[in-house]
Amino acid sequence: MGRSLIGPRIRERRRTLGLTQADVAAKAGISASYLNLIEGNKRSIGGTLLQRIAAQLGLAVDDIDGAAERRLLDDLEELAGETLFAGLQLNRSSASELASRHAPWAHALIALHRSWLDRNRAVDALSDRLTQDPRLADAVHDLLTKASAIRSSSEILENVHDLEPAQRARFTSIVGSNSRKLADAAQALAAYFDSTHADARSNMPVEELDDFLVERDNYFPELERVAAEFRAAAGIEGDCGDGELLAFLERRHSVQLRVQAAADLPPGVDPRHFAYDPVARTITIADSAPPASRRFALARTATALHDGGRSIAAELDRATALTSDMARRRAERALSSYLAAAVLMPYAAFRDAAARSRYDIEYLARRFLASIEQVCHRLVTLRRPGESGIPFGLLRVDAAGFVTKRFALPHLSLPRHGNACPLWAAYGAFQAPGAVVRQLAEFPSGDRFLFVAQTVEKTRPAFAMPRRLLSIMLACNALYADQTIYGDGLSTASPAGIVPVGTNCRTCVRRACAYREEDPIIDA
Amino acid sequence: MAVRILLVEDDSHLVESLTFVLEREGFEVRAASDGEAAMRHLRFDPPDTMILDVMLPLLNGFEVLKFVKSDPVLKAMPVIVLTAKGQAHDRQMAETIGVEAFMTKPFSNRDIVDAVRHLTTRA
Numbered sequence: 001m002g003r004s005l006i007g008p009r010i011r012e013r014r015r016t017l018g019l020t021q022a023d024v025a026a027k028a029g030i031s032a033s034y035l036n037l038i039e040g041n042k043r044s045i046g047g048t049l050l051q052r053i054a055a056q057l058g059l060a061v062d063d064i065d066g067a068a069e070r071r072l073l074d075d076l077e078e079l080a081g082e083t084l085f086a087g088l089q090l091n092r093s094s095a096s097e098l099a100s101r102h103a104p105w106a107h108a109l110i111a112l113h114r115s116w117l118d119r120n121r122a123v124d125a126l127s128d129r130l131t132q133d134p135r136l137a138d139a140v141h142d143l144l145t146k147a148s149a150i151r152s153s154s155e156i157l158e159n160v161h162d163l164e165p166a167q168r169a170r171f172t173s174i175v176g177s178n179s180r181k182l183a184d185a186a187q188a189l190a191a192y193f194d195s196t197h198a199d200a201r202s203n204m205p206v207e208e209l210d211d212f213l214v215e216r217d218n219y220f221p222e223l224e225r226v227a228a229e230f231r232a233a234a235g236i237e238g239d240c241g242d243g244e245l246l247a248f249l250e251r252r253h254s255v256q257l258r259v260q261a262a263a264d265l266p267p268g269v270d271p272r273h274f275a276y277d278p279v280a281r282t283i284t285i286a287d288s289a290p291p292a293s294r295r296f297a298l299a300r301t302a303t304a305l306h307d308g309g310r311s312i313a314a315e316l317d318r319a320t321a322l323t324s325d326m327a328r329r330r331a332e333r334a335l336s337s338y339l340a341a342a343v344l345m346p347y348a349a350f351r352d353a354a355a356r357s358r359y360d361i362e363y364l365a366r367r368f369l370a371s372i373e374q375v376c377h378r379l380v381t382l383r384r385p386g387e388s389g390i391p392f393g394l395l396r397v398d399a400a401g402f403v404t405k406r407f408a409l410p411h412l413s414l415p416r417h418g419n420a421c422p423l424w425a426a427y428g429a430f431q432a433p434g435a436v437v438r439q440l441a442e443f444p445s446g447d448r449f450l451f452v453a454q455t456v457e458k459t460r461p462a463f464a465m466p467r468r469l470l471s472i473m474l475a476c477n478a479l480y481a482d483q484t485i486y487g488d489g490l491s492t493a494s495p496a497g498i499v500p501v502g503t504n505c506r507t508c509v510r511r512a513c514a515y516r517e518e519d520p521i522i523d524a
Numbered sequence: 525m526a527v528r529i530l531l532v533e534d535d536s537h538l539v540e541s542l543t544f545v546l547e548r549e550g551f552e553v554r555a556a557s558d559g560e561a562a563m564r565h566l567r568f569d570p571p572d573t574m575i576l577d578v579m580l581p582l583l584n585g586f587e588v589l590k591f592v593k594s595d596p597v598l599k600a601m602p603v604i605v606l607t608a609k610g611q612a613h614d615r616q617m618a619e620t621i622g623v624e625a626f627m628t629k630p631f632s633n634r635d636i637v638d639a640v641r642h643l644t645t646r647a
Contacts, residue, residue, distance in 0.1 A: 141579045141608040144629035145535045151630045152541035159633075160548070167544075174537045 006050075007041035009064050013057045014039075028052045051385070067410050071214065072099045072106055074413035079113045081506035118204050139189050146182045150175050205327035207416060210406060212321040212331055218407055219383035220338060226311040227342030230303050240344050241369065242291075245298035253305045255281045257298065262286040276301050288459050292371035299340035312336060338381065344370060345378045351389050354379060359390065359484040361436065361454065361474075373456050376472050380407050390483060393475040397426050404470065411447045412475055413503055421508065422515050423501045425451035426473035433457070433469055438486040440478055441501040444509045448478035448498065452486045526552040527644045530571040532562040532588065533606065534580055542575075545633045551640065559583025563591060570598060573644050575627075575636070577606045578614050586617055593622040602643040604636075 014024055025035040028049065037043040038053075045053070046065075054061045062068040073095055080090035099106045153171040156163070163171070231240070234248040249255040255276075265286055266275075274285040274297035283301050285294055312335045322328045345368045357363045364375045373396075382389030393409035401419040408414045420426065425439040439451040453473035460468045481487030490497050502508030505518040529546060533539050534557045543553045554571065556562040558581040565571065566588075574592070578585035585605065592598045602624040607614045615626060625639050 137608075138579065141629075144608045145533075145538060145577075147630040149535055149538040149541060152538060152545065152633050155633045156541055156544060171541065171544075174541065178537055 006045060006065055007039045009066075010035075010053060010057065011039040013059060013064075017057065019057075024053065024056050027056050048386075069099050069103070070410055071408070072103065072110070074408070075110045075113075075416075076106060077413070077503075077507050078416060079109060081504070082113075114204060114207055136192065139185065139192065143182065143185050143189065146178045146185060150178045150182065153178075205324055205330050208322050208324065208327035209330045209334060210408075210416070212319050212327075213334070213407060215321055217383045218381050220315060220335065220381075221384070222311055222315065223335065223339045224342050224347050224384070226307050227303065227339055228346065230306050230343055231346065233306060234302070236343075239369065240295075240299070242295050242298060245295065245302050249283075249298065249302050249305070253281070253302075255283060255301065255305065258282050258284045259287050259294075260284060262288050273297075274301075276304075286459075290371065290459075292365075292369065292374060295344065295369065296337075296340050296371075296374065299343045300336050303339045303343055304336060307339075312339065337377070341370075341374060341378045341381070344368060344374070347382075347384060348387070350378055351382050351384075351387065354382070354389055355483075357485070359486070361452070371456065372454055373470075373472050376474055379474060390476050390480045395420070395424075395426050395473045395475065397471050397473075399430060399469055401427070409449075409475060409477070411445070411477075412443075412449055414475075415504055420504055421502045422517070423499055424473065425453040426471045429453035429455045429471040429473070430469060433467070436486070438490070440481065440490045440492065440498045442498045444500075444502060448492060449475050450478050450481040450484065450487060450490070451475050452484075526550060527573065527640075528552045528554070528571040529640060530562065530565050530574045531555045532557075532559075532574060532580065532585070533577045534558060542633070542636065545637060546640065549637050549641075557581075559585070559588050562588050566592065566598060570601065573602045573604070573640060575604045575606065575640070578618065579608075586621060589618060589621050589623060604639055604643065606631075 014021070020032075021035045021039070022032040025032040028035070029052065030049070034043065035053075038045050050065065051061055054064045057064070060068070073092070076095040076099060077092060079085075080095065095106075098109075153174040156171050157168065157175070231237075234244060234252075236244045236248075246257060249257075265284065274283055274289070274294075276283050283297060285297055289297070312332055315335055316322065316328055316331060319328075319331060322331050345364075350364070350368065353367055354364060357367075359379065361372055361375050361379075364370070364379075365372050368375065370378075376392075376394060379389065380392045380394045383391065391409060392407075393412050393414065394405060394407040395403065395414050396405035397403050397420070403415055403420070406414040406416070414420065424441065425437045428439065429435070429437045431437075433455045434457070436452060436454045439453075440448060441451050442448045451473055452475075453471050455469045455471045458468040458470065460466070476484075478492050481490060481492070492498070500510060500513075502510055502513070505513075505516050506520060508516075508520055510516070511520065527550075529551050531539060531542060531546075531553055533542070533555070536557065539555045539557070543555060546553050554565060554569075556565055560582045562574075562576070562580070563583065566574075576585050576588060580588070589603060589605065592601060592603060599622070604625045604627055605614075605618045605623050606627050606629055607618070608629050618626070624643055627636060627639060
C-alpha cells in the first residue's frame with residue numbers, strides 16, 4: 001500500500017465531493033493538467049503540495065497517502081501472527097483487501113484483538129498469583145495451621161475426659177487465641193485478594209497512548225509554544241541548567257529542592273522518580289538520581305507550576321484516542337515530559353545542533369546536558385512542518401525483550417505485543433553495554449532502515465542486583481543514513497553491510513534464517 | 525521402649541496439643557520449631573519417626589526431608605509430611621524426594637495417631 005494509491009484516492013475523493021480537477025488544482029496552486037497527472041499516478045506527490053490538496057479535499061494526509069491504512073495493516077499482520085489463527089492462512093494481501101474495503105471491520109478486529117490480549121494478561125497475572133505467589137501460599141498455610149491447632153485442642157477438650165483443670169484451661173485458651181488469630185489471618189487474606197484484583201492492570205492504556213502519539217505525529221506545537229514562553233518568563237536565553245530552574249522555582253513559586261539519600265526518602269517516593277509536595281512546596285529527589293534526571297524533574301515541576309497544567313489539559317481534552325483514566329494519566333505524564341524536553345532542548349536550537357552534528361546522539365547529550373534517552377525522545381519530536389528533522393521511530397526494550405516504549409514509522413512496524421526480530425540493533429546493543437550500535441537493516445519487503453541503538457543504565461537498587469540496562473533504538477529510513485554520522489561507511493549499494501531482518505519470527509518470511517526460534521504463521 | 529517421634533512444626537499451640545495427644549498414646553515426643561533445630565535433633569539424637577511441616581523458618585521442610593532421604597542411615601526412618609490443602613505442588617515435591625505419608629491440615633488427632641502407629645508398627 002504505497003504511493004500507487006495516492007492518485008486514485010485523490011480522484012475518488014474529488015469526485016465524491018463533486019469538484020472538478022480545475023477547482024481543486026486552482027485552489028492548490030497547480031494546473032489542472034498537473035493534477036490530472038497526479039491523479040493518474042503519473043507524477044509523484046508529497047510534502048506541502050500533498051498537504052494543500054488534502055486540505056482542499058477535507059482529508060488528513062495520513063488518509064490520503066495510506067499511512068493510516070499501513071498502520072492498520074501492521075496491526076492486522078500482528079493479529080494474523082497469533083497461534084490461534086495458524087491454520088487460517090491469513091496473508092498480507094487479504095489483510096490489505098480487508099483494510100481498504102472494510103476498514104471499520106478491520107478496526108473492530110484490532111480492538112477485539114487488543115482486548116483479548118489484555119484479558120489474557122489479566123488471567124495470567126491472576127493465575128500466577130494463585131499458583132506462585134509465596135505470600136499467598138504462606139497465608140493459606142498459616143490459616144490451615146491455626147485451624148489445625150484449634151481442631152486438635154478442641155478434640156482434646158471434647159474427647160479427653162480425665163483432663164486436669166489446668167490442662168482444660170490451657171487448651172481452652174489455645175482454642176480462644178487461635179480463633180482470634182484465624183479471624184485476623186482471614187481478614188488479611190481478603191485484603192490481599194482486593195489488592196490482587198487492583199494489580200491485574202490492563203495494557204490497553206499503553207496502546208491508547210501509542211495511538212494518541214501517532215495520531216499527533218508526536219509533535220505538539222502548543223506545548224512548544226508554552227515551552228518557549230516559559231523560557232522567556234524565566235529569563236532563560238541559552239542553555240537551561242539546574243541553577244536557572246531553581247532560581248525560577250524559588251523566585252516565582254517559593255519552591256525548594258530537597259536532595260535526600262535514597263534510604264531516607266519519605267514513604268511513597270520512588271527513588272527512581274521525584275515527588276513534588278504542593279503544601280510543603282518542595283521537590284524531593286534521591287541523591288542517586290543522575291544530574292540529567294534531576295534537571296528534568298525541575299523542568300517538569302517548573303513548567304507545570306508556570307502554566308498551571310492548562311496546556312496539557314487542553315491537549316488531553318482534544319484526544320479522542322484516550323478512553324480510560326489510566327490512559328489519560330499516562331498521556332499526561334508523556335506530555336509533561338514533552339514539555340520539559342522542549343524547555344531543556346528548545347526546538348530550533350536542538351534541531352540545528354542535531355543537523356550540524358549529523359545527529360550525533362552522544363554529542364547532543366553533552367551539548368544539552370541531557371541523557372541519551374532524553375535526546376532520543378526529543379529527536380522523535382522534530383516534526384514541525386517545514387522545519388522537521390529526520391523522521392525517526394523509537395523503540396525501548398529491556399533485557400527480556402519486553403517493549404517498554406515505541407513510536408513506529410511508516411513502513412516500519414514495531415511490535416506492540418511480544419518481541420521484535422532478534423537481529424535488530426536494539427538487542428545487539430546489550431552485547432556491548434553503553435556502546436552505540438548501528439545497523440543497516442533490510443526487511444523482506446525490501447524496505448531499508450538505519451537502526452542506531454545504545455543501552456542506558458538505570459540506577460539499580462543494590463550492588464548485588466543485576467545492572468538495570470534498557471536499550472534505546474532510533475530508526476530512520478535508510479535514505480536519511482547519509483545525513484547522520486551513523487551512516488558513515490555503511491553503503492546501501494553493497495549487500496555485505498546490510499543485515500536481513502524481519503519484524504518478528506512469526507510474521508517473517510525468511511524461512512532459512514539461522515536466528516529463527518518460532519515457525520512462521522503467515523504465508524509469504 | 526517407647527517409639528520416639530520428632531515433631532517439626534513452628535506453631536507452638538499445635539505442637540502443644542499434638543504432643544499431649546501423642547504422649548497419651550504412649551509415644552515419646554520431641555519438638556523442633558525450625559529446620560535447623562530439626563537437623564540438630566536428626567544428627568545427634570535421631571528419632572524413630574518424624575512429623576514434618578513443609579513451611580518452616582530457616583531451613584524449609586523439603587530441605588530437611590532431602591537431608592534425611594539422602595543419608596544412608598536416616599533414610600529408612602518413616603516421615604509424615606504436613607501440607608496445606610490444595611498445595612499439590614508441595615505434595616509432588618515431597619513425593620519426588622521420598623516420603624512415607626502425607627497429612628493434610630487441618631487433620632484430626634485420630635488421623636495423626638493412626639498414621640504414626642501404622643508407619644511405626646510396619647517398620
